[in-house]
Amino acid sequence: xxxxxxLFHSYTGNGRYAIAGVSFEVEKGEIFGFLGPNGAxxxxxxxxxxxxxxxxxxxxxxxGQDMRRPTRSLFNRIGVSFENPNAYRKLxxxxxxxxxxxxxxxxxxxxxxxxxxxxxxxxAHRRVGTYSKGMQQRLVFARSLLNRPDIWFVDExxxxxxxxxTQAIKEIVREERERGVTVFLTTNNMHVADALCDRVAFLNExxxxxxxxxRELKLKYGQKVxxxxxxxxxxxxxxxxxxxxEGDRVELQRLLAAGQVETLHSQEATLEEVFIKLAGRGxxx
Amino acid sequence: xxxxxxxxxxxxxxxxxxxxxxTIVVAVAVLYALLVRFLIPAELAFExxxxxxxxxxxxxxxxxxxxTEPGRAKVVDSEAAYEEALRxxxxxxxxxxxxxxxxxxxxxxxxxxxxRSRRLLEAIFSFQVTAMLRGVPPGFPAxxxxxxxxxxxxxxxxxxxPVLVLFEAAMLGMLLSAVLLxxxxxxxTLRAYRVSPGGIAEYLLARSLTMSILxxxxxxxxxxxxxxxxxxxxxxxxxVFLGSMTLTLAAMVLASLFRNVGQFYxxxxxxxxxxxxxxxxxxxxxxxxxxxxxxxxxxxxYALREAYFPTGSPGVMTGAVxxxxxxxxxxxxxxxxxxxxxxVVKDV
Numbered sequence: 001x002x003x004x005x006x007l008f009h010s011y012t013g014n015g016r017y018a019i020a021g022v023s024f025e026v027e028k029g030e031i032f033g034f035l036g037p038n039g040a041x042x043x044x045x046x047x048x049x050x051x052x053x054x055x056x057x058x059x060x061x062x063x064g065q066d067m068r069r070p071t072r073s074l075f076n077r078i079g080v081s082f083e084n085p086n087a088y089r090k091l092x093x094x095x096x097x098x099x100x101x102x103x104x105x106x107x108x109x110x111x112x113x114x115x116x117x118x119x120x121x122x123x124a125h126r127r128v129g130t131y132s133k134g135m136q137q138r139l140v141f142a143r144s145l146l147n148r149p150d151i152w153f154v155d156e157x158x159x160x161x162x163x164x165x166t167q168a169i170k171e172i173v174r175e176e177r178e179r180g181v182t183v184f185l186t187t188n189n190m191h192v193a194d195a196l197c198d199r200v201a202f203l204n205e206x207x208x209x210x211x212x213x214x215r216e217l218k219l220k221y222g223q224k225v226x227x228x229x230x231x232x233x234x235x236x237x238x239x240x241x242x243x244x245x246e247g248d249r250v251e252l253q254r255l256l257a258a259g260q261v262e263t264l265h266s267q268e269a270t271l272e273e274v275f276i277k278l279a280g281r282g283x284x285x
Numbered sequence: 286x287x288x289x290x291x292x293x294x295x296x297x298x299x300x301x302x303x304x305x306x307x308t309i310v311v312a313v314a315v316l317y318a319l320l321v322r323f324l325i326p327a328e329l330a331f332e333x334x335x336x337x338x339x340x341x342x343x344x345x346x347x348x349x350x351x352x353t354e355p356g357r358a359k360v361v362d363s364e365a366a367y368e369e370a371l372r373x374x375x376x377x378x379x380x381x382x383x384x385x386x387x388x389x390x391x392x393x394x395x396x397x398x399x400x401r402s403r404r405l406l407e408a409i410f411s412f413q414v415t416a417m418l419r420g421v422p423p424g425f426p427a428x429x430x431x432x433x434x435x436x437x438x439x440x441x442x443x444x445x446x447p448v449l450v451l452f453e454a455a456m457l458g459m460l461l462s463a464v465l466l467x468x469x470x471x472x473x474t475l476r477a478y479r480v481s482p483g484g485i486a487e488y489l490l491a492r493s494l495t496m497s498i499l500x501x502x503x504x505x506x507x508x509x510x511x512x513x514x515x516x517x518x519x520x521x522x523x524x525v526f527l528g529s530m531t532l533t534l535a536a537m538v539l540a541s542l543f544r545n546v547g548q549f550y551x552x553x554x555x556x557x558x559x560x561x562x563x564x565x566x567x568x569x570x571x572x573x574x575x576x577x578x579x580x581x582x583x584x585x586x587y588a589l590r591e592a593y594f595p596t597g598s599p600g601v602m603t604g605a606v607x608x609x610x611x612x613x614x615x616x617x618x619x620x621x622x623x624x625x626x627x628x629v630v631k632d633v
Binding site for chain 2: 050051052072073075076078080082084086087088089090091095099100102103104105127140143
């Protein structure tokens with residue numbers, strides 16, 4: 001659904017690139033996470049993919065359309081949820097959605113149903129200027145689903161929202177994937193990416209460091225050991241055991257059989273740790 | 286397409302109302318109407334307020350003014366009295382010298398009088414002196430007004446109406462449309478619009494139409510409160526509509542070049558000054574400025590004047606409508622190109 005080849009973009013035109021040689025593909029129905037710290041080039045890439053910035057060098061195709069010349073039909077097929085809430089503050093939440101719904105040439109979802117889905121029913125008739133940032137974020141998130149997009153670009157959907165709403169948003173993303181929607185998720189929140197994405201691309205200083213599934217990355221860059229805490233002779237003990245070593249496997253079976261194990265943890269890496277290993281810096285920086 | 290366009294217009298109308306732009310426009314129209322009706326006089330009376338110091342032996346001019354036009358002039362007999370009288374503003378001195386009859390005439394002005402007024406007075410006194418030299422009593426040249434030609438001249442206060450309609454309907458509309466655009470830039474709502482199927486041409490035309498509706502309301506309020514209901518409404522509304530469409534698009538082009546309203550003000554002010562130049566010609570018909578008739582405000586103000594105060598030249602109105610349509614045909618693609626370049630290529 002999305003194909004990017006050797007994409008370069010410079011804001012200054014003096015040889016300094018915000019993104020340099022980025023290539024990746026996103027399959028239909030996949031949740032593809034685009035991870036990287038602030039300034040890594042995530043937003044620039046998303047802006048090019050959604051037509052907000054022109055393609056300078058490289059090839060970008062979204063839903064089979066060359067993004068050098070995107071047509072109106074493409075915008076009927078994509079949805080974009082922005083990181084910064086950008087709704088008309090003088091219009092109500094419902095008016096904002098109704099206005100945007102009328103821009104599409106394809107059947108759209110009932111705005112009120114969408115507001116209900118993101119928990120804004122009560123505030124539907126209030127002007128957006130009176131909304132909290134989290135409410136505005138939810139409104140913009142809902143707006144991006146108006147045209148039932150085939151390809152959904154979601155930028156930091158959980159930034160500034162409470163844990164309950166974060167959970168609700170994650171659930172909606174999963175539901176859309178079930179519907180067959182391709183999701184391009186831009187975030188620097190590794191927990192969200194880990195929980196949602198089929199594959200992630202790590203972006204650092206304008207370049208893709210790696211692309212793989214979160215599971216593979218965590219296994220590949222984590223330690224293949226298990227930490228077992230158990231009680232023995234009245235004292236709490238901690239043992240690091242490798243499932244690849246025969247002796248450790250026997251010891252683990254013995255502990256489990258004796259019922260002495262209190263906690264058992266595999267030691268795969270977190271996405272944050274993988275990123276630090278690959279990029280030499282954290283996602284938050 | 287029509288559904289999208291209607292939605293854009295409906296959104297703009299809501300924004301215009303909720304940002305109090307409609308209130309501002311109507312309030313300014315009412316204020317202008319009050320100025321026209323109650324503060325600006327219908328006629329500016331030109332009373333020379335002459336000070337005459339006739340130093341000739343016969344004192345013919347002084348005598349004539351004292352006897353026949355006592356209200357028009359103050360006659361003095363000494364230099365001190367003459368100088369004292371001239372200290373008052375609005376006084377014009379007339380010093381007549383000669384033996385028996387006037388031989389020399391010296392006119393003293395305060396400095397703010399127009400050249401036309403000066404030449405007129407010089408001509409009147411030359412006429413009077415010449416009459417006296419011929420042995421005829423001084424008097425004023427005969428004046429014939431021909432109201433049938435060129436139509437009836439409007440009262441001074443009402444003659445301002447076309448200018449005020451233009452200023453409010455078009456110029457204020459330019460500013461308000463730019464303010465709306467900067468509001469959208471600030472809210473980043475234009476980005477949300479750009480990832481929808483909505484096009485730039487629809488966006489610009491909807492905004493222009495909204496501002497033109499505002500301009501029509503403003504023109505209607507001002508016209509009803511000043512000239513009254515008996516006006517050439519079709520022409521007034523057509524000219525205001527086309528003028529507002531053109532100038533709003535021009536304002537949108539200009540506003541698209543800047544990131545915020547602070548950067549926009551100075552260029553807007555300069556362009557407004559240029560666009561207001563036809564008003565100078567309107568009040569000083571003798572003045573001729575090169576290329577002024579290419580400005581969209583030029584046909585606007587003259588077509589409005591013809592619509593409010595007909596002089597039997599309907600061609601002015603037809604010409605204005607055609608010129609505004611031609612300007613619109615140039616400005617619209619220019620606006621679309623500039624907008625696309627600024628918003629898509631530069632993401633301003």
